[in-house]
Amino acid sequence: MSWVAPRWLKVFRDLWSNKTRTILVLLSIAVGVSAIGMVMGAQIIVDRNLPEAYTAINPASATIYTFNTFDDRMVEAVEALSQVAEAEARRSVNLRFRSPNSDEWRNLTVTAIPDYEDITINKLKPEDGAYPPPPRELLLERASFGASLGLGDVGIGDTLLVESPSGKQRTMRIAGSVHDMSQLPAFMNGAGYGYIDFETLAWLDEPRDYNQLVFVVSENKSDMDHINDVAKLIEKRMESSGVNVLFALVFTPGEHPAQNFLDAFSLILGGIGVLALGLSGFLIVNTLSAILTQHVRQIGIMKAIGARAGQISVMYLVMSLLFGILALMIAIPLGSLGAAGLAYIFSGMLNFDVEGLRPEPQVVIVQSVIAIAAPLLAAFWPILRGVRVTVREAISEIGLGKGHFGHSLLDRILVGLRRIAPMGRPMQISIRNTFRRKARLSLTLITLSLASVIFIAIFSIRASLQQTMDDALSFFDYDVQVVFSRAYRTDRITQQLDNVSGVDAVETWGFGTARRIRPDNSESEAIIVYAPEPDTTMLHPIIVEGRWLDPDDANAIVLNTDALRDEADVGVGSVITLNINGKEMDWVVVGIVRGILTGANAFANFSHFAYVTNEVDRAQVSLVRLDDRSSASQLAKGQEIEQAYRNGGFRVDQMGTIDQLRTTINTIFDVLIAFLLSMALLLGVVGGLGLMGTMSINVMERTREIGVMRAIGASNNSVLRIVLVEGLIIGLISWAIGGLIALPASRFLTMTVGMVLLQAAPSYIFSVGGAILWLIIVLALAFMASYLPARHASQLTVREVLSYE
């Protein structure tokens, strides 16, 4: 190897002779660079696949859901509007079903489409089995085959026992599967999706009419305001023909319905990727400073034999460069593998296909730049400082005492500590050693503390989301909700449950949609109106201003804060005009309550609302509170109640329990949280690597001291303990710092994630449990990170140590 100059040989030998440290540095850089590659790569893959696939189905500009049904003439009238390019109608019904191996009734959202061969909007893609659905059979959406939806153990060819709203039970075969990208992923819907034709609908005793209109606007396709205007125009037209509109669903044009979910992920992922990279930068600074400190004497000798500072700097810069290049070799495949995995998870969650999983050139370029630049940048300062050492300083460094202790105020305080808390010398050594290398300690603490902040914040996000849900759910204090296909006499609805045991209370509420006619004659978004009896015990509103409804209020109305978001001129005492079922009436706002995730809501007295809607003493909703409110009881009683109504001749459209709702929402939140946690764990790994690096550098630096301790009687265990305790102290400090920062940071992150995910400010609570859990994890992490260095220390023989330079 005579062609390699001796000083380059030295660089290679330095890397090789300390393999553990070299590997630690490589891993540190590789983790950060891989994280960037993973996040960026996944983003590129998703961006390449999702919009294209979504556009290909010709997504509807909006979907209008109606209370009562309409026919083809209505569709033709809508299509004739110049603002509308295409319109199609469908009917969707909520069926109840039982799979062959289960006795639990579950919900299935079934859509009937007139002509499966000629769908122009929200196109379906046939996947497996039959297409279109054969008579008296159904197709399932491919992402509906899941255990959480009650369809985990069924496949094409199996049969389901289904029950229609009228109570008709039929056995239906699953004939095939389709891919439907127009709907929210089934797991977010809480029910699977099925597809049938109109013949089958009739066979299930359901009317052949439509209750859902999809349309595409003819111009300004990506202008949400325009789409809203057109939707309102269509709603008006429908309502003038006697069709009551439930609501219009407008998603951001060109974006998948669950895009906001994806955005929440990307936001967090991007942040964590950058964090991981920044942290691995700290690790590089730490390690290179340590290497240079150890090389002080060598540097002095090199200088003594004529090396210039520049030449020495170049040697160490090349060393950092080598670190970067080697790390890149790990990070490129690892990053693109991670990107593919992440894209795969996203595609599973949002139900789309991904293709072309390959290393992306842009990603590789970014990774290369970072992997090469980061170590060079990180090394710059330590190298500058290291090469400035004079020959005399370098050669005079002998004996113990590297990492000068005792000069700062902090050291004084630490020495004084023993007067307050008596402890043995080994413990004092651990504590004081912790603070000997203050710069190194700071960098290690930054890394670990950040991991602590993120972890605790994620648990707070989780707790807050759950709290938000609980708040929202406890706003409505009932257990079982039954929605009928039409209105029934209220006393009949209540009396029907007289013979059902375990029922605490039954209430019937009016229910409808309203729009505010503003002074300038424009219309507001739809506001859902709830009309409970004045003595209701099933509502727990939080009054923000004004008062709740009085029994003798007539045209008094209470609005929630969400309803006021776009109506800044409305306050307590305002008189507003509402259009309910085509009737325009004046209402007096008497109070404002806090809105909790339920959208724009209004509350009116039942009797007056029934009068306005021509449904005096009649209601479409039955709400039941049970004696035993456990989830098992809700499920069992819910089915009993549903059956009681069916037996009494009621047409039941939907039965739902609060517990089912909670489970569905929890599933969505948990996916997000699991994801966030794995990211926090990634940071934890980076932090652990950092701590491991720090501890092994510390041990290496203190080899001679450890030898002296051995010489004066320290057993293996004593040495092991001294090093382990130091690692645990660092872990503990990082936890405390992280916890303190997490107090404000979790609130901020919860609000950010909440706004992206829910489009509303969530309730906030700080997760004490998360903080405690992280304490356990960080101590375990610190233990693992210090164990190897500690064991290494405990196995040093005095002889090795005293000859150590």
Add this chain to the structure above:
Amino acid sequence: MSEIAANGRRASGGPPLIRLERILKSYQTPAGEFIALRDVDLSIGAGEFVAVVGKSGSGKSTLINMITGIDRPTDGEIYIADTAIHKLAEGPMAEWRGRNIGVIFQFFQLLPMLSCIENVMLPMDFCDMFKPSEREARALDLLHQVDMASEANKLPSEISGGQQQRVAIARAMANDPPLIVADEPTGNLDTRSADSVFKLFEDLVRQGKTILMVTHDEELAERTSRRITLADGEIVGDHAVHPQGLPQETGEPPRVPATRIPAT
């Protein structure tokens, strides 16, 4: 493992405190096997004050590292009192050494983050000697003996080299070991500091300790009771000396084994 009878002077004719039998120490070097100690037999009785002298590289450090258990012989056996220390594993060895041998280094080697008194208390902590509540008083007492009590709460970086070596001697005495081994303890000190350190050693011998000391200083070597000379890994001289300063309370000169002639 048995402990050496504390402060026990060697009973006349009794077994020696330290016994080395046919010790061979060799190192593997790129140039081949290098023999640092060749066939060394040596016994040292309790209460002796032994100086080990010889040229640089003659094997002095290697020899005393065999006795402290800091290094292991390639072949041969070492007994200290009844303990076969060549058989002890590294961990038990450290504890045994902590209780039975006080080790003093050339570069003092006080732990920099502990104050003087804490450095002296440390061996008691490690070997769990004396009651925790007594340790501080004992450490102060030892510092008193080496005339360092006034600096007890200073950190090593705040005192001079000679002072550090005195603290190191107090630390070596912490567990009241019968044997003290020092590798060039005065090598890094000026003449006056060296002299006062040596006086401390003389005090310890008077108290009944056995001391084994490597030194380059001929004058100091003359003041011990026995001088062992090494050359090229072999004992080439082993003399009883008759120091002016060292009182021979027993009136009995140390046992002097037969001088070996180097085999060349």
